[in-house]
Amino acid sequence: MKNLRGIKAGTRDIDVVFLLLLGVVATFSLEKLNPILIVSLFVAQMGLMLLRKQGVDFETTRYLWLLMALFLLGPIGLLYTDNIPRGFDMIGRQVSFLLFPLFYCVYRIKRIELLFKVYCTSILLLVFLFEIDTLYRFFYKSDTFPLTLDLFLSYRYTGSNLTTLLEMHNAYFGMYILFANVLLLDYLRTVRSISKFVVVLIVVCVQSLFLFQMIAKTALVLNTLLVLGSIIYILVAQKKMKLLLFSAIVIIAAVFLSQTFLKLPIERIKDRFEELGQGQDADRETRIKLWNAAVPIIKENAFIGVGTGDVEDELHKSYRSKGVQSKSNVHNQYLDYLLGYGAVGLLVFLGVLAGALYHAMKTANYTYFCFTLIIMGCCFTENILSRQWGITFYACFNYLLFLNAKKD
Structure with missing residues (x-):
């Protein structure tokens, strides 16, 4: 009986307005669809308030x-x-x-964990979608041969060209990945299952490697600081030394893969930082x-x-x-x-x-x-x-x- 009540309570927490909000957080990258969902969200909330004829609890x-x-x-x-x-x-x-602030003053979010799960899932799906599209363009649309790794990691298939499917600016998508990584790391603080910990850590590494491909410099710096700092803090605080060792191995492997297979993106990142250091004297x-x-x-x-x-x-x-x-x-x-x-x-x-x-x-x-x-x-x-x-x-x-x- 107690479980049934819990299910019913959880169902009541999901209404039309919340579903539209889920749509909003899942479509930040879709510049044409996202505004439509935002307008629908506010219209739906106003409509429900008028239909219910309840006083507005405006905090x-x-x-x-x-x-x-x-x-x-x-x-x-x-x-x-x-x-x-x-x-x-x-x-x-x-x-x-x-x-949005006015919306949250009258609408209480009861399933914020679900909201964050939908957001993280949408980001991971977009990472795979962009990667698959890039591979498709490389193997089936390329007019340059041979199809080598250096060609795949050239400007034609990295940086801003990695997200051309949705014409998404790589700096903004890098910001989205950063926040998704933060939410995943926050989840690691509460997870008890080792298998779940490993899966989440691998997802964070995959998304971090995607940042390298995008050459999103600011996002890369912030991601390195947040991911490394968070993992060390979480595992040391929980005294999980074996998982800390495993995490170190996974991160070292990711760094090795970057150094071995992502040399061109790394060189481009270094060049950009050198140009910033040159200031007014830089050619670009x-x-x-x-x-x-x-x-x-x-x-x-x-x-x-x-x-x-x-x-x-x-x-x-x-x-x-x-x-x-x-x-x-x-x-x-x-x-x-x-x-x-x-x-x-x-x-x-x-x-x-x-x-x-x-x-x-x-x-x-x-x-x-x-x-x-x-x-x-x-x-x-x-x-x-x-x-x-x-x-x-x-x-x-x-x-x-x-x-x-x-x-x-």
Whole structure:
């Protein structure tokens, strides 16, 4: 009887809204489908609230208002921008900053473990899908022969070309893999079965090797620190020395395979770091050159920035004046907030990150702590909150993790 009640309770925890939320977290990589599911999610929640005619139990936190301030930077910045259409486009992209926190204020997630399982499963499936597509293109679409390992690991089949099936930016997918690895490592902290531990560890290694193929430099650095640090901490804390030895063997084997079979990706990673070290003297247009081009704009608009819609226009003018041919963004989220909203905007953004980090440390919550570190690290090399891939990922998980952060 007790088990039956448990099943019924678990069934009640899964409704239409929750199913749509599962669809959202499983489709971050699908740029066309994901927005449809997000809209459906909010419409379904509003519809159910109206049908039930129940009072809204709206719970707020101080951190919620900080997130609202982050979103309001866009509308406020629109008041002093010249490129109004561009400004409205940016506000439209970032509306998730407003909607997801408000959604979690009225909808309580009771099956967060299931949500994370669906997310991790979707990432692993995408890793295999991208790999299979790459192998198919290599064996059946290649016009270069012979089909050697060096050719397979060339630029045509690694880096951003590894995820061309969904036209997914490798830096963002690297961020997704990072968080999936964190969730898997968090699961390792509670698993008692050795066989399950081994399977999960192998999955983490497979996804980490995929990061090497993608040449996602920031994700690789963060992944190395988080995975190695977490495994050592978990196994030492649990006094599982045999599993620690096994994990060391698996990791050493993964490193050996990388050194032996992934030489070209490793060389490309080394080249990119060397170019960053050369700074302005590098032949390629590195991020250092892009960042230096942003400095004059920041100095001239230090307090409130250039506004929501004028960042790229001003940045591209500065690029041309410095002989930079790139038409991309500044590839640094901190500098992007400085450009758009000045010191005020940067302080709000840093406040959001600091609030999350403080809450994660206060509750000693491993998952939220690592999630925040991933976002902070990725913000150094990408404008992750300027693209749908990054905005929905951050907005969907950040406040959810904040509300569910409890001492482990």
